[in-house]
Amino acid sequence: MTKSTSGRLPLDKNIVRGKQIQVEVNGKLHTAYEGETVAALFAAEKLSAMRTTPEGEPRGIYCGMGICFDCLVVINEIPNTRACMTWLKDGMKISTQEGLKASHR
Numbered sequence: 001m002t003k004s005t006s007g008r009l010p011l012d013k014n015i016v017r018g019k020q021i022q023v024e025v026n027g028k029l030h031t032a033y034e035g036e037t038v039a040a041l042f043a044a045e046k047l048s049a050m051r052t053t054p055e056g057e058p059r060g061i062y063c064g065m066g067i068c069f070d071c072l073v074v075i076n077e078i079p080n081t082r083a084c085m086t087w088l089k090d091g092m093k094i095s096t097q098e099g100l101k102a103s104h105r
């Protein structure tokens with residue numbers, strides 16, 4: 001059996017994960033689970049910054065509850081999406097965001 005490199009807790013009788021799904025981050029496929037947020041995926045897979053500021057400084061999870069906007073990513077081509085407030089969905093395409101992006105909403 002291959003040992004997982006994921007930062008997720010090992011399964012036991014107290015941990016029940018959602019259905020396994022596949023999502024893409026910057027063009028690379030990742031296994032994830034329904035019930036996880038995009039931010040949880042970044043943490044579990046030890047991915048680095050989610051965005052950069054206009055000055056190029058890296059940003060990632062800070063508050064984890066939708067207040068700071070440090071976790072902005074592009075999801076299915078929609079920029080400025082808070083990773084900590086967005087549930088993963090099968091087939092989702094996520095990219096890190098560089099600088100400010102005009103929202104299409």
Ligand code: FES
Pocket residue numbers: 060061062063064065066067068069070071072082083084085
């Ligand atoms: S981590 Fe603060 S809004 Fe997402």
